Each structure stands twice: as structure tokens, then as C-alpha cells.
Amino acid sequence: MKPRSKISGTLLALGWAVAVAVAPGCGRPTGTKTAEAGAAPAQRLTIGVSLMNLSNEFIVMLHQAMLARAGELGVALIVTDAQRSAERQVQQVESFIAQRVDAIILNPCEVEASAPAVEKALAAGIPIVNVNSETRTPPTAFIGSRDEESARLAMEYIVQRLGGRGNIVMMHGFMGQAAQIKRDRGAREVLARHPDIKLLADQTAEWDRAKAMSLMENWIQAYGEKLEAVFAHNDEMGMGAVIALEQARLKSKVIVASVDAIADALQAVQDGRLDATVFQDAKGQGGGAVEAAVRLARQETCAKEVFIPFQLVTRTNAGQFLQTVSRP
Amino acid sequence: MHPRNIRPWLARYGLLLALVGISLALSLAKPGFLTVSNLINVIRQISINGILAVGVTYVLLTGGVDLSLGSLVALSGVAAACWAHPGEYPVVVPVLIGVLAGALCGAANGAVITWGRVAPFIVTLGMMTVARGLALVISGGRPVSNLSRAFTTLGSADLLGIPVPALILAAVALASHLCLRHLRVGRYVYAVGGNEFAARASGINVVGVKLFAYTVCGACAGLAGVVLASRITTGQPNAGLAYELDAIAAVVIGGTSLSGGVGGVGGTLLGALLMGVINNGLDLLNVSSYYQQIVKGLIIVGAVWLDKRSTK
Numbered sequence: 001m002k003p004r005s006k007i008s009g010t011l012l013a014l015g016w017a018v019a020v021a022v023a024p025g026c027g028r029p030t031g032t033k034t035a036e037a038g039a040a041p042a043q044r045l046t047i048g049v050s051l052m053n054l055s056n057e058f059i060v061m062l063h064q065a066m067l068a069r070a071g072e073l074g075v076a077l078i079v080t081d082a083q084r085s086a087e088r089q090v091q092q093v094e095s096f097i098a099q100r101v102d103a104i105i106l107n108p109c110e111v112e113a114s115a116p117a118v119e120k121a122l123a124a125g126i127p128i129v130n131v132n133s134e135t136r137t138p139p140t141a142f143i144g145s146r147d148e149e150s151a152r153l154a155m156e157y158i159v160q161r162l163g164g165r166g167n168i169v170m171m172h173g174f175m176g177q178a179a180q181i182k183r184d185r186g187a188r189e190v191l192a193r194h195p196d197i198k199l200l201a202d203q204t205a206e207w208d209r210a211k212a213m214s215l216m217e218n219w220i221q222a223y224g225e226k227l228e229a230v231f232a233h234n235d236e237m238g239m240g241a242v243i244a245l246e247q248a249r250l251k252s253k254v255i256v257a258s259v260d261a262i263a264d265a266l267q268a269v270q271d272g273r274l275d276a277t278v279f280q281d282a283k284g285q286g287g288g289a290v291e292a293a294v295r296l297a298r299q300e301t302c303a304k305e306v307f308i309p310f311q312l313v314t315r316t317n318a319g320q321f322l323q324t325v326s327r328p
Numbered sequence: 329m330h331p332r333n334i335r336p337w338l339a340r341y342g343l344l345l346a347l348v349g350i351s352l353a354l355s356l357a358k359p360g361f362l363t364v365s366n367l368i369n370v371i372r373q374i375s376i377n378g379i380l381a382v383g384v385t386y387v388l389l390t391g392g393v394d395l396s397l398g399s400l401v402a403l404s405g406v407a408a409a410c411w412a413h414p415g416e417y418p419v420v421v422p423v424l425i426g427v428l429a430g431a432l433c434g435a436a437n438g439a440v441i442t443w444g445r446v447a448p449f450i451v452t453l454g455m456m457t458v459a460r461g462l463a464l465v466i467s468g469g470r471p472v473s474n475l476s477r478a479f480t481t482l483g484s485a486d487l488l489g490i491p492v493p494a495l496i497l498a499a500v501a502l503a504s505h506l507c508l509r510h511l512r513v514g515r516y517v518y519a520v521g522g523n524e525f526a527a528r529a530s531g532i533n534v535v536g537v538k539l540f541a542y543t544v545c546g547a548c549a550g551l552a553g554v555v556l557a558s559r560i561t562t563g564q565p566n567a568g569l570a571y572e573l574d575a576i577a578a579v580v581i582g583g584t585s586l587s588g589g590v591g592g593v594g595g596t597l598l599g600a601l602l603m604g605v606i607n608n609g610l611d612l613l614n615v616s617s618y619y620q621q622i623v624k625g626l627i628i629v630g631a632v633w634l635d636k637r638s639t640k
Contacts (some may be wrong), residue, residue: 209564222360
């Protein structure tokens with residue numbers, strides 16, 4: 001083959017960049033910058049935010065809710081992404097402390113490993129608010145939801161639809177992560193109360209839609225007509241199960257419920273494809289965390305723990321939730 | 329058979345034998361394994377890993393490596409999904425955009441590796457992060473959904489009872505087999521991997537051959553990304569995590585040497601099939617998620633170890 005010149009290589013790269021840049025309706029900015037709003041007051045508060053993972057849809061929604069609330073309150077946010085690494089998260093909080101921010105919002109990666117971040121902030125006298133998940137060391141304030149409750153709601157829905165008797169399968173999140181452990185615990189609490197509901201199989205699909213689809217296809221091969229319901233620890237996996245069941249023409253016989261109420265899942269519930277999802281209130285959690293951080297920075301009183309309830313979403317109420325989730 | 333003749337025979341058919349053995353064991357343990365519908369299920373499930381593995385066979389044959397595959401799957405899936413909304417463009421547009429995105433990233437890998445003289449491990453590791461970042465930028469961190477029916481049937485439809493993704497894999501594998509065995513550039517791929525200095529001394533355009541290998545590998549990753557997006561009916565910026573490792577494992581199980589020059593597409597297909605059968609079988613048997621990981625790891629190492637022993 002003929003040697004290619006450097007110029008043609010550059011052209012290829014340029015062409016690619018253009019193709020991406022003009023991709024229709026896709027170039028939404030992530031907005032990882034400080035929220036600027038209104039006339040700057042004399043002493044504008046600065047809040048450092050360390051998020052667990054900005055490539056997770058729920059965390060992206062949490063982030064947007066924080067930016068919106070910060071804009072309304074006229075405070076500046078410095079947002080960092082720990083990319084699932086608790087160690088990186090601790091470093092981020094250390095640099096917030098070095099910058100002397102007025103308050104810190106932590107969206108912990110892990111219960112144990114992210115705890116030093118809380119300890120360091122408290123030792124430096126900077127108020128720290130945990131949002132969405134917990135750390136072993138209690139922070140100044142906590143805003144979030146009880147993950148067990150989400151699984152309980154979804155499972156109770158399934159039990160009720162099955163009339164208290166039937167065969168189900170469960171898809172786990174990434175094994176060992178707090179959300180997986182708690183959703184598993186919540187689901188098993190409900191199972192323990194209903195001995196006639198039989199758990200045929202449970203496996204991890206690692207929060208991933210493609211893996212969930214393969215797993216569901218394998219379960220269809222193994223259990224076929226015996227399957228009556230699927231509980232998935234998140235919507236991505238729930239959607240994977242739905243697609244696999246639809247392709248096997250079994251969806252009309254199998255109930256699927258999952259957790260998170262991401263836009264795609266809400267649409268699927270609205271369309272009658274997914275039976276139920278559980279709404280976790282990103283706006284309430286993100287906005288509430290910014291509010292708490294501002295109050296603490298101004299040395300006002302603030303509730304130590306705020307639990308924002310989950311809500312079951314079925315076809316009857318999917319419409320109202322679809323409006324709250326900003327679709328692209 | 330005379331014992332002296334058994335070695336080369338094992339070397340040639342050892343992997344096939346392992347595959348048949350494991351399949352027999354599985355069908356005894358679980359009668360549902362050896363049914364037409366489950367076998368079709370398995371070939372559907374190996375399609376994406378298979379396409380990636382065939383692509384990365386070119387790169388491994390040159391003695392290189394490509395760690396960016398998983399991220400390229402995500403990037404091309406998202407890029408394709410952006411152009412696949414209903415009523416906008418014919419289905420060929422998103423498919424071509426996805427493949428092109430992969431091919432361009434592959435070409436960029438090849439360009440830096442050859443002209444920049446940077447180790448493939450580092451270059452493709454960099455691309456792994458860059459492409460993942462691009463996928464997140466394009467999608468805004470959210471899945472790109474609402475895709476046209478024409479696009480999603482690509483991943484779900486059957487043709488004469490065979491899933492379309494499996495047919496795509498078959499086409500890619502056949503074309504690659506012919507290219508590597510019968511085209512001049514294919515034979516040069518082996519020559520470069522076997523001994524780069526000798527290849528250069530005998531007048532082979534080593535830079536061109538490597539660029540070709542990385543570009544083809546990228547294009548295959550792009551195609552795999554398109555098939556994945558179509559199968560799961562959305563472009564996912566998080567898709568394809570660690571897919572490169574499964575793909576490389578399939579190639580190595582299939583007898584292609586990590587140091588280049590030896591191997592081929594046939595073995596790669598068998599490797600991908602073996603991994604698919606194990607995955608499927610463990611799910612059918614409902615082996616606990618923790619043990620599944622241990623068993624998979626042991627079988628991968630065991631298969632390669634057996635293969636090495638028989639080829640000595």
C-alpha cells in the first residue's frame with residue numbers, strides 16, 4: 001500500500017472533528033464551570049463540590065440541579081469529578097480546604113474510603129454536606145434517600161402485580177457497591193415477607209444495559225415460560241431486560257421493574273414497555289444540598305439529616321415525572 | 329493414531345476440542361444448553377466481542393496492542409446514535425458515521441505509533457481516555473436515545489433465522505480471513521509482526537502496514553459500536569467498559585501470539601465462541617456472580633496454557 005502523508009493524516013483528524021461538531025442536537029455542554037448569576041454580592045460564597053462520577057446519568061442530573069440552585073442563590077460552585085475513585089475524591093476535598101472554600105458538598109464514592117474527606121473538612125472547620133450517599137464519618141449535614149426503600153417499592157409493586165405468588169429473577173448492580181448492597185437488602189426484605197414468591201436466579205449485570213440484555217437472553221433460555229417478573233437494580237438493566245423480552249415476544253407475560261427513573265425509563269413506562277420504575281429526586285437532592293451548604297456557610301441553622309422519599313412511577317403517573325426530567 | 333502424530337493434531341484442533349468438551353459438559357449439566365434457540369442466542373451474544381476481536385487480530389499480528397477498543401465502541405455508538413433519530417437520515421448515514429469515527433481514531437492511533445514512534449500501549453491507552461471523553465462530550469453524559477426503527481432492527485432482526493449481528497460478524501471475519509491470507513497487505517501484516525527489521529529490509533512499507541492494521545481495527549470497533557447501540561437501542565457514553573480485554577483474550581485464546589506474526593481470524597472466532605459459551609453456560613447454570621468471575625478467569629488461562637503445551 002502507498003505511504004500516506006502527514007497532511008492526509010491531519011485532514012482525517014480534522015474531518016472527524018467536523019463530523020462530531022456538526023452532529024445534530026448532540027453538542028450539549030456538561031457545564032462543569034462556576035455558576036454565574038445576578039450581580040455579585042459583596043462577599044460571594046464559594047462552594048466546592050466533589051461528585052462521584054459525571055458519566056452516570058443520575059449524577060449528571062444531580063449536577064444540573066446544583067448548578068441551577070446555585071445560580072438562583074448567587075453562589076459560585078467549583079465542581080470536580082472523582083470518576084468513581086475515593087482516593088481522588090479525598091484529594092479534591094484537600095484542595096478545597098487549601099482554597100479555603102466556604103462549604104463543601106460531597107457526593108461520596110464509597111462509605112469507608114471517602115470518609116477521610118469528611119474528617120479533613122471537619123478538622124479544617126469547613127462545613128461539609130453529603131449528598132445522595134453516606135460516609136462512615138457523619139458530615140455536618142446529609143441530604144439523600146434510603147436506597148433500601150427504592151428496592152422495597154419496586155419489589156412490593158411486583159408482589160402486588162403477581163398477587164403474592166410467582167417466579168422472579170433479580171439483576172444486581174456492580175457487586176459490592178453501596179447501592180447494590182442496599183437495593184439487594186431492600187428487595188430481600190420484601191421476599192422474606194412473601195414466601196410464595198420464588199427467586200429463580202440472581203446475577204450481576206454491572207449496571208450495564210448490554211450485559212443485562214445478554215443475561216436476560218440467557219435466563220429466557222434457562223427458564224422460558226416460567227419467568228413472571230424481573231427486578232433490576234437500575235433502569236439501564238431494566239431496559240436491557242425489556243428489550244430482550246420484547247425480542248423473545250415474552251414481554252406481555254413478564255413484569256419488569258427497576259430503579260432511578262432516568263428519562264429513557266420514564267418514556268418506556270409511559271409507552272407501557274417497562275412496568276414500573278422508582279423516582280429518585282435529583283432536583284430535590286442537588287438543590288437541597290446547595291441550600292444546606294449555603295445555610296451552613298452563613299452559620300444559619302440547618303437540618304442534620306434530610307431524607308427525600310422515593311416515589312413509584314407506573315403508567316398512571318409517568319407523565320408528570322417525564323416533565324420534571326429535562327429531556328434533551 | 330501414533331503418539332508422535334498427536335501433537336500437531338492437538339495444536340491444530342486443541343481449541344476446537346476444548347470447545348466441544350465444554351459444550352458437552354454443559355449440555356449434560358443443563359439440557360437447555362444444546363438447543364437451536366440457545367445456540368442462536370450464543371452466536372448473537374458473541375457478535376460484538378467477535379467483531380472487536382477480529383479487528384484487534386490485525387493489530388496483535390503486527391505485534392502491537394489496542395487498548396482503546398471499549399472507548400471507541402462508546403464513541404462510535406454515541407456518534408451513530410446522534411444521526412439515527414427517526415425521520416432524519418437514511419440508516420446508512422449513522423452506520424457510516426459510526427464506522428468512520430472508529431476508523432479515524434484507529435488511524436490516529438496508527439499515526440502516532442508509527443510517525444511519533446510512541447509505544448502502542450501508551451498511545452492506545454491515551455486514546456482510550458480521549459475517546460471516552462469525546463463520547464461524554466458529544467452525549468452530554470447522558471444516553472442518546474429515541475433511535476429510528478430502521479437503525480435498531482440492525483441489532484435485533486433475524487435473516488433466515490440467523491441474527492443480523494452474527495451475519496455482520498461472519499462477513500467481517502470472512503473478509504478479514506481473505507485479506508490476511510490472500511492479499512499482499514495481509515501477508516505484510518504477518519511479516520511485520522514476525523520480524524519488523526526483516527520486513528523493512530525486504531522493502532515492505534512498515535509504516536503503511538501498521539497504519540492499515542490500526543485503521544481496520546478502529547473501523548471494526550466503530551462497527552461493533554454501531555451494532556451495540558442498535559442492539560441496546562441507545563448510544564451509551566458508558567458502554568464498552570473493558571471490552572478491549574475480552575476482545576484481546578478471545579484473540580489470544582484463538583492462538584494468535586501477543587508478540588505478533590502468528591495466528592489468524594479462524595482461531596479468533598473460536599476464542600470468541602469459547603468465551604461466549606462459558607458466559608452463557610454459567611448463566612444457565614445460575615452460578616453465583618462471584619464464582620463466575622473466578623471460573624471465567626481460570627478457563628481463559630487454562631485454554632491458553634493447554635494451547636501452549638500442545639504447540640511446543
